[in-house]
Amino acid sequence: MNITKLNPENVIVCESQFANTGYSKPLNYFHLALTRQISGELEFFVAMDDNNYLGHTRIIWNSKYKNFSDHGVPEISDLNVVPKYRNQGIGSALIKVCEMEAKNKGKNSIGIGVGLYPDYNNAQRLYSKLGYLLDGNGVHYNYNPVMYGETPKFDDNLNLFFIKRIAIQGDAPELANIATPSSQQSIPMAR
Template sequence: MNLVIRALQPEDPPVIAAAFAQLGWPKPQSQYERYLEEQQAGARDILVAFLDDRYVGYVTIRWESPYEPFAGIPEIQDFNVLPEVRRRGIGTALMDAAEARVATRSPLVGIGVGLYPDYGAAQRMYVRRGYLPDGRGLIYDGHQVPPMQTVPNDDNLTLMFTKQL
């Protein structure tokens, strides 16, 4: 297995968008072009994984989290490994690289995870890696969900975690 993890490059957005389009996932090229701009501005780092010269996944580090309780805590966001290459250590390698990069600037890292079954593998991975819930309960679109309030169980509903590096 020849796995290479490197920073997002200008030629990557169409490749990544095409890979997700084949899966029917709504991840347009413009998203990765915006990520590239944010990387160039120093707001976000994007680590991209290639297996035998084929794109297979990525993770981003947002240096200033929009989640208010994470003020000053970098947040790992938008972590994806193509389904056909999961369970081969690619996600672990991406997370190792992201955490190592964060550790150069912060002793603490944050991450959020969705709550429906598609996020099950990520939920388990984060707990195994030592991430702990931040104790604020459910978060919807960046805001704490008050008791007894009903919200949709979609990508905006998360549980936020932190980890000491």
């Protein structure tokens, strides 16, 4: 498995193979992500094995979530692993690459939001296992706090947010061996 930044060569593979996962994304999702990456708005990482799409995630440098944006905390967003490749460490590897990218950009924390319905159970457990802690600001719907007595729609936009302090040099040897890919470099990852 290799993790690379989204690029013109792999964007077509991602578009076509993601369509076969049973999940939906807006039309030209990966092409639009590449445009946003080129503009500096985000970094988009893709896990591939040979020419097979395994999953992806992205770092949004200026989160829509107020607690992150107010403190300059980038947000890991849209973590997806193809169902048949789950529980093989791909999601963890994608998150660790995001952590290193943020650290290399001088960030000392990184955040992530997670949905609340059962489809997100594995993600909730993974984030806790990787050291992410609740940020303590409660449930949000579409990045806005849900207040007492409100009844938000129970969908992908209903989230809790987690945050993690990124290890400072020497604090986390498990992160020290993970390189951050440049736009033309890939990182081989053991399965």
